[in-house]
Amino acid sequence: MRGKHMNQKKVDDNIKNGIRRHIDSIPRIESHYLRQQTSREFIYSGKSLSELFRDYKRDCDMKQVPSDQCDLCNSYRNALGDHKEQLAEKYDLHQKEKELSRLEKQMDKEKIKENFIVACYDLQAVLPSPRGDTSIFYYKSKLNSFNFTICEMKSGKVECFFWHEAHGGRGANEIGTCVLKYLQETAESVNTEELEVIFYSDNCCGQQKNRFLFGMYMHAVAKLKIKAITHKFLIRGHTQNEGDNAHSVIEKAVKRYLKSGPIYEPSNYVSIIRSAKKTGGTFFITFRIFLTQFLQVRHIPLTK
Structure with a gap:
């Protein structure tokens, strides 16, 4: 019978709640003549329904979706009916893994001491130059710079490795070289045979989730x-970590700098990063000038 089947399309609750919030934001007034007889509210007469709809569409366009949202979580939230039921088991497992991953990291952070270091590392978003509001910059070829950060949890120490694409890319060689240099400096400063290091990162195969990086770890231990050295990967789509705070501080410093003038070359970024942190000391920067300073990680010997 009409309307009795169970295949009706349902609107996602998040969409409904968004519409309700938008309606609640519309200015309303009480009835001028019947306020004693009714509690109803009325939309202010200065807006037509067409204008209200245009306001709603504009509001939706202004809500930018964060770039780091999890595709599986989004798929589940936006799915309807049978498709949502099919994703339910996978989604529940995904959420459980996410919570276990965060619990694991928290437990590791509680073990931190002088000879037990927990750190996370990641590449910041590409930093192009020249960069500014000058219209001619739009037509110029950009030179991309890279800022690789290693953030020690609890202590908050952040080490930045900075280079641009003329000197190196974003592959295993560059990442492996930076991590190895960090391990060398850490081993020298701690100076004990009992040093243990745990790294956390995302799941990028081209950068750290590959055999070349793990070969470098074996070389470092030898x-x-x-x-x-233990490397733990955060769950895909939920790789937020302490290093994101450093990236956020640097991005804000870049925006402040751009208000006073353009960024012409990569060395401008070095100055910005050095002065970005206002409290707790500055970021330590290793500025790599020559491509030959990056190791061929796949050729590192593993034996003592």
Whole structure:
């Protein structure tokens, strides 16, 4: 019978709640003549229904979707009917893994001491130059710079490795070189055979989730005063970590700098990063000038 089947299309609750919030934001007035007889409210007469609809569409366009949203979580939230039921089991497992991953990181942070270091590393978004409001910059070829950060949890120490694309890319060689340099400096400063290091990162295969990086870890354990190196990968779509705070501070500093003038070359970014942190000391920057300073990670010997 008409209307009795169970295949009706349903609007997602998030969409409904968004519409309700928009309606609640519309200016309303009480009835001038019948306020004693009714509690109804009326839309102010200065807006027609067409104008209200245009306001709603404009409001939807202004809400930018964060770039780091999880595709599986979004798929589940936007799915309807049978498709949502099919994704339910996978979604529940995904949420459980996310919580376990965060719990694991929290437990590791509680173990931190002088010879037990927990750190996360990640590449910041590409930093192009020249950059500014000058219209001619739009037609200029951009030179992209890269800022690789290693953030030690609890202590908040952040080390930045900065280079541009003329000197290196964003592959295993560049990432492996930066991490190895960090391990060398850490092993030298701690100076104990009992040093253990745990890294957290996202799941980028071209950068750190590959055999070349793990070969570099084996080399570091064999050659340096390091007892063990453990690398743990955060769950896909939920890779937010302490390093994001450093990236956010740097991005805000870049925006402040752009208000006073353009960024012409990569060295401008170095100055910005050095002065970005206003409290707790500055970011330490390693500025790599020559491509030959990046190691061929796949050729690093593994034996002592």
